[in-house]
Amino acid sequence: MSPMNLRQRFYLVEVLTGLWLTAAHFFRNMGRHTARAFGRKGTSGAVTIQYPEERRPYSPRLRSLHRLVRREDGSPRCVACMMCETVCPAHCIYIVADEHPNPEIEKVPRRFDIDLGKCVFCGYCVEACPEDAIRMDTGILEFSSYSRGGMIYSKDMLLSFEPADASGRPRSPIPLPADRRA
Amino acid sequence: MLIDLGIAFGRVAFVMLFVLNVAALLGWVERKQSAIMQDRIGANRASIFGFRVLGLFHPLADTLKMLTKEDFRPARADRLLFDLAPAVSVFFALVAFASIPFGDTLRVAGRVVPLQAVTLNVGVLYVLAMLSLGVYGVMMAGWSSANNYALLGGQRAAALMISAEIAIGASIMGVVMIHGSLNLMDIVRGQGYLLWGWVPAWGIITQPLAFILFVTAGIAATKRIPFDMPEGESEIIGYFVEYSGMKFGMFLMTDMVETIVLAGLSTSLFLGGWQIPYLFAEGFHFPWGAGIALPPLLVTLLQVSAFVGKVAAVIFVLMLIRWTLPRFRYDQAMRLGWLGLFPLAIANIVLTGLVLAAWGNR
Numbered sequence: 001m002s003p004m005n006l007r008q009r010f011y012l013v014e015v016l017t018g019l020w021l022t023a024a025h026f027f028r029n030m031g032r033h034t035a036r037a038f039g040r041k042g043t044s045g046a047v048t049i050q051y052p053e054e055r056r057p058y059s060p061r062l063r064s065l066h067r068l069v070r071r072e073d074g075s076p077r078c079v080a081c082m083m084c085e086t087v088c089p090a091h092c093i094y095i096v097a098d099e100h101p102n103p104e105i106e107k108v109p110r111r112f113d114i115d116l117g118k119c120v121f122c123g124y125c126v127e128a129c130p131e132d133a134i135r136m137d138t139g140i141l142e143f144s145s146y147s148r149g150g151m152i153y154s155k156d157m158l159l160s161f162e163p164a165d166a167s168g169r170p171r172s173p174i175p176l177p178a179d180r181r182a
Numbered sequence: 183m184l185i186d187l188g189i190a191f192g193r194v195a196f197v198m199l200f201v202l203n204v205a206a207l208l209g210w211v212e213r214k215q216s217a218i219m220q221d222r223i224g225a226n227r228a229s230i231f232g233f234r235v236l237g238l239f240h241p242l243a244d245t246l247k248m249l250t251k252e253d254f255r256p257a258r259a260d261r262l263l264f265d266l267a268p269a270v271s272v273f274f275a276l277v278a279f280a281s282i283p284f285g286d287t288l289r290v291a292g293r294v295v296p297l298q299a300v301t302l303n304v305g306v307l308y309v310l311a312m313l314s315l316g317v318y319g320v321m322m323a324g325w326s327s328a329n330n331y332a333l334l335g336g337q338r339a340a341a342l343m344i345s346a347e348i349a350i351g352a353s354i355m356g357v358v359m360i361h362g363s364l365n366l367m368d369i370v371r372g373q374g375y376l377l378w379g380w381v382p383a384w385g386i387i388t389q390p391l392a393f394i395l396f397v398t399a400g401i402a403a404t405k406r407i408p409f410d411m412p413e414g415e416s417e418i419i420g421y422f423v424e425y426s427g428m429k430f431g432m433f434l435m436t437d438m439v440e441t442i443v444l445a446g447l448s449t450s451l452f453l454g455g456w457q458i459p460y461l462f463a464e465g466f467h468f469p470w471g472a473g474i475a476l477p478p479l480l481v482t483l484l485q486v487s488a489f490v491g492k493v494a495a496v497i498f499v500l501m502l503i504r505w506t507l508p509r510f511r512y513d514q515a516m517r518l519g520w521l522g523l524f525p526l527a528i529a530n531i532v533l534t535g536l537v538l539a540a541w542g543n544r
């Protein structure tokens with residue numbers, strides 16, 4: 001670091017420069033807030049995104065809460081091949097297979113649980129699936145629970161989620177875990 | 183007798199309510215102003231029946247929170263001093279405003295009432311004395327907490343206060359010399375004169391160097407950033423590290439009240455107090471000869487609002503400084519106080535004396 005010159009050592013000029021900068025920000029933002037209060041659109045006095053009401057657009061590649069893709073009749077597209085369960089590095093998928101009534105389709109999951117408390121959101125399950133039956137495109141990030149059990153999502157819950165819209169906003173309501181339901 | 187009592191009560195009540203309400207409001211001002219300076223929005227979530235009113239309910243919510251929190255006392259703390267410290271701190275800050283005038287005189291029921299809580303011939307000294315007594319609360323807090331960090335904070339506060347007090351005392355000597363009085367009312371009245379017939383003789387014009395020194399040392403006396411090493415929240419947390427609940431809130435309030443006192447004192451000493459340029463007891467007299475006659479009550483009202491407005495403006499600048507500058511290191515602050523502010527203030531006294539002597543000889 002170069003030694004300070006006399007003007008910097010005197011400090012007062014530097015202080016006034018700093019105050020000028022912050023005051024300029026204050027009055028510019030104040031003017032914009034006032035303009036908005038009087039109904040002018042466009043400029044904003046703050047860079048804040050007021051989170052629960054406003055969200056910044058998410059990338060389409062975002063890995064969010066899982067969902068199981070449905071067939072036209074509403075049954076899961078999953079054929080219980082156990083590929084995702086095998087590839088999952090966190091061992092957090094638990095599948096119990098069952099016969100599918102349609103002879104064209106081999107199997108169907110009777111149980112399909114994901115323990116999101118263990119999941120590391122690597123997305124391998126999505127990559128591994130041969131049927132494109134599991135996706136991580138719900139856009140839901142706010143799932144939490146007071147207990148470990150509350151983080152286990154069952155087949156019915158996973159089937160109920162819709163994919164996020166084009167800007168990444170979730171279309172399904174944020175799931176309330178069992179231990180937080182009234 | 184009863185009227186006199188009522189008048190005295192009114193004067194004290196006005197000052198007390200003014201200081202307490204502005205102190206509560208300052209928490210909101212501090213949050214919002216810093217937010218707007220930093221391109222943020224600031225606290226805006228506290229609501230009553232869905233009304234948010236720009237976050238104005240946050241001070242209320244904060245107070246409720248502090249009142250309902252656990253009042254924790256460390257096992258080895260000195261009980262008496264520990265409980266007394268925040269009260270001492272906030273008490274002396276609150277009474278310091280008493281001798282600051284917020285207007286000229288008002289005629290009530292045939293009596294001429296000076297608009298200040300207490301009329302004191304040594305008003306300047308009184309404010310300074312109360313401000314420096316306030317540091318005893320901080321030292322008591324540091325000592326009684328049985329915590330080394332708190333002790334360090336209290337010690338730093340004492341050292342900082344001494345170096346700031348000296349500079350404050352020396353810097354206002356120039357103003358006192360010009361007006362020849364320690365009575366704040368006389369000093370404010372003296373600033374109503376016009377130099378060369380048109381420049382108001384405010385302290386900032388007659389004593390510009392003293393103004394800068396006073397504000398710098400004054401910020402140090404309030405223990406706020408950039409002179410917050412008694413607190414030093416990133417290193418020692420400071421004298422109130424063991425305090426919780428409303429006792430902690432009282433320390434926070436002390437800082438706010440001291441900011442108001444500093445703003446009121448610098449307004450009275452350097453910004454003409456309740457004076458409005460060219461406004462006299464009968465109305466406006468402009469230097470180019472024009473004039474507007476005003477009723478006395480309106481003049482008083484204008485003066486009081488001028489005082490409040492000036493205090494608000496000074497508080498804005500103090501907040502601006504607080505949210506712009508980083509903290510001084512302990513040794514830097516000591517050096518600034520003893521080797522920067524103090525000698526400059528002494529030089530200012532000598533200079534003022536020479537100018538006054540030359541002026542008087544003409």
Ligand code: SF4
Pocket residue numbers: 084087088089090091092093114118119120121122123124125126
């Ligand atoms: S994202 Fe990774 S860790 Fe989570 S369930 Fe899929 S494979 Fe397992």
Ligand code: SF4
Pocket residue numbers: 077078079080081082083084085095125128129130131132133134
């Ligand atoms: S990989 Fe796909 S089809 Fe196979 S079990 Fe997992 S989700 Fe079902």
